[in-house]
Amino acid sequence: MFKRYVLPALVVVALAVPAHAQRSARKDSGPVPTKNSATFLALFKPTVETAARSTVRIQVDGKDAALGTVLSEDGYVLTKASQVKTGKVTVKTRDGRDFDAQVTAASDLYDLAVLKSEGTGLVPIAWSPSSAAPVGNWIAAAGAGDTPVAVGVVSVAARTVPPAYRAPRVPTEKSGFLGVVLDTQASEARIDRVNPESAAEKAGIKAKDVIVSIDGQEVIDQESLIYTLLGYQAGDKVKIVLERDGKRMELAATLGKRPADLLPPKEAPKGKGKGNRGDFQNRMGSELSERRSGFPTFLQTDAVILPTDCGGPLVDLDGHVLGITIARAGRTESHAIPSETVEALLPVLLAAKPDATPAQRVDAARAALEKAEAAKAPTDVVSEAKRILQAAVAEEKWWKEHPAEPGPAPREVDRGPAPRTVGK
Amino acid sequence: MRFRRPFALLGLLLWAGLAAAEPATKSIPEPPAAVTKAQPESIADLKAFQKQTRAVIDKVIPATVCLRVGAASGSGVIVSRDGLIMTAGHVSGEPGRKIKIVLHDGKTVDGETLGFGPAIDSGMARITTPGEWPYCEVGAAKDLKSGQWVIATGHPGGYKKGRSPVVRVGRVGLRDDRAVQSDCTLVGGDSGGPLFDMSGKVVGIHSRIGQAIAANIHVPSDTYRDTWDQLVKSEIVGVSPYFGVTKDEDAKECKLAAVTPGSPAAEAGFKAGDVITRFDGKDVANYDEMVKMLQAQKPLARVTIEVLRKDEVKELKVKIGWRRS
Numbered sequence: 193m194f195k196r197y198v199l200p201a202l203v204v205v206a207l208a209v210p211a212h213a214q215r216s217a218r219k220d221s222g223p224v225p226t227k228n229s230a231t232f233l234a235l236f237k238p239t240v241e242t243a244a245r246s247t248v249r250i251q252v253d254g255k256d257a258a259l260g261t262v263l264s265e266d267g268y269v270l271t272k273a274s275q276v277k278t279g280k281v282t283v284k285t286r287d288g289r290d291f292d293a294q295v296t297a298a299s300d301l302y303d304l305a306v307l308k309s310e311g312t313g314l315v316p317i318a319w320s321p322s323s324a325a326p327v328g329n330w331i332a333a334a335g336a337g338d339t340p341v342a343v344g345v346v347s348v349a350a351r352t353v354p355p356a357y358r359a360p361r362v363p364t365e366k367s368g369f370l371g372v373v374l375d376t377q378a379s380e381a382r383i384d385r386v387n388p389e390s391a392a393e394k395a396g397i398k399a400k401d402v403i404v405s406i407d408g409q410e411v412i413d414q415e416s417l418i419y420t421l422l423g424y425q426a427g428d429k430v431k432i433v434l435e436r437d438g439k440r441m442e443l444a445a446t447l448g449k450r451p452a453d454l455l456p457p458k459e460a461p462k463g464k465g466k467g468n469r470g471d472f473q474n475r476m477g478s479e480l481s482e483r484r485s486g487f488p489t490f491l492q493t494d495a496v497i498l499p500t501d502c503g504g505p506l507v508d509l510d511g512h513v514l515g516i517t518i519a520r521a522g523r524t525e526s527h528a529i530p531s532e533t534v535e536a537l538l539p540v541l542l543a544a545k546p547d548a549t550p551a552q553r554v555d556a557a558r559a560a561l562e563k564a565e566a567a568k569a570p571t572d573v574v575s576e577a578k579r580i581l582q583a584a585v586a587e588e589k590w591w592k593e594h595p596a597e598p599g600p601a602p603r604e605v606d607r608g609p610a611p612r613t614v615g616k
Numbered sequence: 617m618r619f620r621r622p623f624a625l626l627g628l629l630l631w632a633g634l635a636a637a638e639p640a641t642k643s644i645p646e647p648p649a650a651v652t653k654a655q656p657e658s659i660a661d662l663k664a665f666q667k668q669t670r671a672v673i674d675k676v677i678p679a680t681v682c683l684r685v686g687a688a689s690g691s692g693v694i695v696s697r698d699g700l701i702m703t704a705g706h707v708s709g710e711p712g713r714k715i716k717i718v719l720h721d722g723k724t725v726d727g728e729t730l731g732f733g734p735a736i737d738s739g740m741a742r743i744t745t746p747g748e749w750p751y752c753e754v755g756a757a758k759d760l761k762s763g764q765w766v767i768a769t770g771h772p773g774g775y776k777k778g779r780s781p782v783v784r785v786g787r788v789g790l791r792d793d794r795a796v797q798s799d800c801t802l803v804g805g806d807s808g809g810p811l812f813d814m815s816g817k818v819v820g821i822h823s824r825i826g827q828a829i830a831a832n833i834h835v836p837s838d839t840y841r842d843t844w845d846q847l848v849k850s851e852i853v854g855v856s857p858y859f860g861v862t863k864d865e866d867a868k869e870c871k872l873a874a875v876t877p878g879s880p881a882a883e884a885g886f887k888a889g890d891v892i893t894r895f896d897g898k899d900v901a902n903y904d905e906m907v908k909m910l911q912a913q914k915p916l917a918r919v920t921i922e923v924l925r926k927d928e929v930k931e932l933k934v935k936i937g938w939r940r941s
Contacts, residue, residue: 224787224789224790224797224799224828224830225763225787225789225799225830226786226787226799226829226830227785227786227787227799231655232655235655235656235657235658235659235662236662238659239659326670327670327673327677327780327783328666328669328670328672328673328767328783328785329666329669329670330662330665330666344784344785345666345669345783345784345785346783347782347783347784348779348780348782348783349780351778351779352778353778354777354778357776357777357778376686376687377686377687378686378687379684379686379687379689379715379716380716410777412722412775412777413684413775414687415774416777473803473804473825474803476825476826476827476829477801477825477827477828477829477830477831478829492779492782494783494784494785494786494800494801496801496829509659509662509663509666522772522773522803523772523801523802523803523825523829524772524782524784524801524802524803524806525772525782
């Protein structure tokens with residue numbers, strides 16, 4: 193039912209090029225050159241000179257988990273949230289110092305976490321607008337050393353992806369269900385059959401109709417229809433615009449329940465799932481980040497970055513920090529959250545001090561939300577601010593109701609140990 | 617409705633401006649030394665390099681398209697003003713299929729598949745919606761040197777709303793007459809997309825990948841130039857006509873000993889024991905004569921064949937198949 197992407201038809205296992213083919217003369221890069229060859233990476237040293245001073249290695253339980261970007265002289269560091277979810281977090285500076293660190297705030301949506309380490313004398317990063325680096329410009333991912341961890345070019349400028357296209361949504365029992373079979377020979381969302389008694393039949397959808405939009409969200413192909421519908425639950429009412437015999441018409445549908453036999457089998461262990469063909473190909477040649485999709489706004493590069501090297505600054509040839517590397521997302525792509533977005537989100541993540549009382553957390557979160565709204569921050573940043581406020585309110589309520597409890601308080605996201613200093 | 621008209625007109629004007637007579641790539645400057653030397657040596661070299669990259673992609677992105685063939689999705693590049701598209705053979709597949717073509721800005725136009733070369737994975741398609749289109753020049757893959765820089769565009773994972781064609785920059789590693797390898801990473805959906813040299817000429821078409829991150833294989837552009845007319849005429853390149861019958865060695869006339877299951881002959885209803893008497897309006901005396909007539913046919917041609925089956929004359933229509941020569 194999902195679209196097939198062709199390439200894959202002919203996956204070769206080895207380079208099937210005859211022996212008389214020309215070979216690269218370069219010694220450091222083996223038979224074929226890559227952008228991550230040692231000499232090419234070394235060429236980019238000047239670009240990361242400044243940013244690398246603000247880059248730290250993040251370890252979890254003594255193992256490399258991510259890179260971190262220093263936010264303040266007194267030990268605040270930004271990193272990839274999903275890489276520091278559990279375990280003992282350590283910040284290692286390039287001058288060889290180790291500091292314990294705790295997650296003080298996190299955004300699940302952007303997969304960014306703020307760490308407070310006991311570090312001092314750190315060098316905070318200076319952000320630059322990502323728009324300064326157009327598509328085709330060279331970029332380098334800074335590491336904690338002199339040489340970048342990867343280089344490449346901007347493949348796609350920073351863009352905000354509509355929610356329906358963010359992540360391959362997985363159908364659940366609660367997912368809304370229209371009850372149509374799509375015409376697999378068509379590229380558009382053309383209906384082949386309407387299931388009897390389905391939401392589609394009740395709404396008056398007929399075979400050969402082409403669905404154009406759902407609640408104003410444009411449907412461009414079969415995949416986008418499926419993803420858009422997966423954003424709804426059974427019982428939701430949707431407005432469907434469709435084309436029938438060249439005429440546009442609008443219908444109202446109440447989505448039904450997805451039949452049990454159309455639910456995916458129970459989830460396989462993380463990273464071990466069979467996945468589809470696209471996923472199989474994306475995994476060829478490099479290791480991918482566990483969390484690699486669903487970022488609302490990101491910039492795409494062709495740099496081949498290790499999952500444990502995400503969370504550091506991404507720079508252009510002038511050393512301008514365009515954003516923070518967030519994921520090795522596929523065979524052709526690594527993603528970065530652009531500086532503009534990071535700068536809008538940071539006040540929200542830095543609002544509450546680690547030693548704040550629950551009441552102070554609520555006040556700080558409310559103030560951050562108001563500021564974000566006043567500053568016309570991106571919708572997704574505002575929604576993160578709202579979510580953090582809700583969590584703070586819930587936490588404060590819990591403490592009020594359990595004055596004698598030692599904690600920990602309930603948390604929406606796992607962001608390290610509960611606040612130790614309690615108001616009462 | 618009153619507001620529609622001015623917008624439509626504006627669209628028309630912009631579009632007219634876009635459709636220049638010259639290939640879009642004509643105005644790209646010659647690559648600077650930083651691009652052609654064995655390796656850029658300084659930040660200044662890299663800056664000169666990226667300026668060239670931008671000059672190329674400004675012109676070639678508008679010519680990079682997504683091909684929707686049935687429910688499958690691949691990439692392609694427009695190479696003539698009237699909308700000829702180079703793609704991969706496994707994207708376009710059988711000639712004459714109606715397809716949708718998504719332009720770089722998300723606008724969808726109609727198209728059809730033309731010829732393809734299954735052995736080398738070359739393919740061609742055409743925009744059928746009337747218009748003039750931004751197009752790229754085709755270069756020579758045989759001139760590519762190992763270590764030479766190239767640019768790839770395409771739609772990895774298929775066309776994604778709001779995402780421009782995805783740019784990758786890399787170097788050619790191995791090359792021969794049948795394949796070009798580079799470290800421009802490719803994945804499903806990229807198939808059929810273009811590989812450019814640093815002056816914006818198409819030197820390859822994305823075809824397949826291997827396990828290694830640098831194992832990205834492109835069809836050399838030369839094969840398209842060499843077989844251009846055949847591809848444009850919707851022919852299948854590098855194949856022989858295929859029928860799917862075997863000769864009854866004991867018979868003097870053109871008697872069939874067997875019909876290969878699933879072959880064009882089987883599909884058309886031929887049976888073992890049939891005697892072919894006429895082939896495309898011409899009398900057939902023996903098996904070898906029939907084979908000669910078959911060899912003169914083009915794959916996918918529809919031919920009427922008369923057979924004698926148990927004293928009964930039957931007229932069967934066969935669509936000639938193909939197999940790699």
